[in-house]
Amino acid sequence: MKILLIGANGQIGKHLVQLLQESDEHSLKAMVRREEQAEALKESGVEAVVANLEGSVEELAGAIEGSDAIIFSAGSGGNTGADKTLLVDLDGAVKSIEAAEQIGAKRFVMVSAINANNRDAWADSPIKPYMAAKHYADKALIASDLNYTIVRPGGLLNEPGTGKVTVAENLTRGSVPREDVARTIIASLNEEKTYRQSFDLISGDILIADALKNL
Amino acid sequence: MKILLIGANGQIGKHLVQLLQESDEHSLKAMVRREEQAEALKESGVEAVVANLEGSVEELAGAIEGSDAIIFSAGSGGNTGADKTLLVDLDGAVKSIEAAEQIGAKRFVMVSAINANNRDAWADSPIKPYMAAKHYADKALIASDLNYTIVRPGGLLNEPGTGKVTVAENLTRGSVPREDVARTIIASLNEEKTYRQSFDLISGDILIADALKNL
Numbered sequence: 001m002k003i004l005l006i007g008a009n010g011q012i013g014k015h016l017v018q019l020l021q022e023s024d025e026h027s028l029k030a031m032v033r034r035e036e037q038a039e040a041l042k043e044s045g046v047e048a049v050v051a052n053l054e055g056s057v058e059e060l061a062g063a064i065e066g067s068d069a070i071i072f073s074a075g076s077g078g079n080t081g082a083d084k085t086l087l088v089d090l091d092g093a094v095k096s097i098e099a100a101e102q103i104g105a106k107r108f109v110m111v112s113a114i115n116a117n118n119r120d121a122w123a124d125s126p127i128k129p130y131m132a133a134k135h136y137a138d139k140a141l142i143a144s145d146l147n148y149t150i151v152r153p154g155g156l157l158n159e160p161g162t163g164k165v166t167v168a169e170n171l172t173r174g175s176v177p178r179e180d181v182a183r184t185i186i187a188s189l190n191e192e193k194t195y196r197q198s199f200d201l202i203s204g205d206i207l208i209a210d211a212l213k214n215l
Numbered sequence: 216m217k218i219l220l221i222g223a224n225g226q227i228g229k230h231l232v233q234l235l236q237e238s239d240e241h242s243l244k245a246m247v248r249r250e251e252q253a254e255a256l257k258e259s260g261v262e263a264v265v266a267n268l269e270g271s272v273e274e275l276a277g278a279i280e281g282s283d284a285i286i287f288s289a290g291s292g293g294n295t296g297a298d299k300t301l302l303v304d305l306d307g308a309v310k311s312i313e314a315a316e317q318i319g320a321k322r323f324v325m326v327s328a329i330n331a332n333n334r335d336a337w338a339d340s341p342i343k344p345y346m347a348a349k350h351y352a353d354k355a356l357i358a359s360d361l362n363y364t365i366v367r368p369g370g371l372l373n374e375p376g377t378g379k380v381t382v383a384e385n386l387t388r389g390s391v392p393r394e395d396v397a398r399t400i401i402a403s404l405n406e407e408k409t410y411r412q413s414f415d416l417i418s419g420d421i422l423i424a425d426a427l428k429n430l
Contacts, residue, residue, distance in 0.1 A: 036399035056335065086344040088302075090351065095334075119310075120271065133308045136351055143358065153419040 001107070001189060004067035006031045006096055007074025008041065008048070011156070012111060016073060026189065030062050038179035053092025060099035069107035069189055071099045082129045089130060095136035097144050105146065108165060110187050112152040114139050114171065114200045137199065149188045150198035155180045166204030166209045174202025184208050216322070216404060219282035221246045221311055223256065225261070227326060228251070230397035231288060232261060243405070246278050269305025275314035284313045284322035284404055297344045301379040304345060308352035312359050314385025323361040324400050327353050329386060329415045353413065364403045365413035368396045381419030382426045389417025399423050 005011045008030030020028040031049045038048035051063035076084035101110035115121035141148045154174040161179030188194040193215040222228045223245030235243040253263035266278035291299035330336035337346035356363045369389040376394030394418045403409040408430040
């Protein structure tokens with residue numbers, strides 16, 4: 001599939017770029033916010049396009065045109081204010097969903113956060129605004145006509161992946177290496193058991209491909 | 216109808232309290248965030264309940280139980296950060312919608328903002344995060360099973376109302392006294408032409424009741 005990756009410069013995004021570069025099944029176009037990020041990707045042989053999640057749906061549709069699957073792994077990050085949480089993590093995500101509908105994308109994979117579907121779980125969270133933004137972005141995706149997969153990872157770790165996970169509709173807590181999140185996303189693309197599904201994801205004992213088949 | 220007013224202590228809310236106190240058709244229960252606000256209302260003869268829009272859907276459902284119509288005129292205000300915009304103007308509004316569905320409320324009237332439905336109109340707005348929050352709260356209400364009316368006033372003025380307005384699906388710009396916004400909300404409650412409708416509202420030449428009948 002022709003993959004369009006939104007947030008290619010993020011921490012999960014960088015793992016996704018590497019995995020997709022190695023893939024025989026998929027080709028990659030990376031969407032980034034700044035020209036210099038695109039230049040750096042192009043120097044590593046990655047096709048790249050510059051577009052801003054704070055721009056219009058039309059701008060985003062232009063950037064993702066021709067893609068089969070959209071992966072949304074962008075985030076405003078922990079160093080910006082809640083205004084960016086609203087405008088990027090929520091509105092930017094929903095504009096991406098609307099753009100994907102416009103171009104007739106076959107698949108949309110969203111990187112969310114563990115328990116984003118369960119408001120009570122983040123009632124007292126220090127990142128409650130972020131969780132609320134993910135909650136509503138995910139709801140918009142579920143309400144769309146897209147063939148979506150929403151991956152809700154637990155606490156994100158930078159240690160190497162193990163390739164083994166636990167996935168379920170609702171998990172209480174846990175953590176997972178970013179590399180395994182990226183692998184799970186790639187494995188989801190063609191796995192029918194993940195079509196129009198959402199699941200929490202933490203480290204576990206089951207090989208990713210098998211875990212997804214058991215959903 | 217038994218009206219439950221969320222945001223009774225706000226600037227539009229205070230007009231609504233006064234109009235509903237004078238009403239023969241409706242009775243009022245005011246929902247406010249702080250105990251002292253409730254006490255002040257009770258001293259003026261207004262039934263009041265304390266509940267927090269940052270609390271749970273269950274807390275809100277308890278506060279609004281027994282009401283026929285919910286009016287949502289709360290706002291986090293201009294002096295708080297975008298975190299409160301997300302948690303009050305968006306999540307608080309959607310939790311109120313979910314609570315209204317739970318209690319089987321007959322009507323839900325939302326105070327929104329002019330052009331909140333039209334993302335392009337606030338692309339460069341200084342209050343873009345607020346507009347995004349209202350946009351998604353309104354979308355959640357439209358997606359609900361409630362018999363809603365979404366009133367989207369233009370720039371809010373504190374001058375006395377004229378009782379005359381312009382309402383339409385989409386207006387470019389304009390302003391309107393808060394008193395006329397409150398009157399329009401009250402007039403909407405039993406006006407079938409406003410059922411499951413959204414409209415922009417600015418000052419104009421047509422009596423409020425007639426303007427709503429022409430929707």
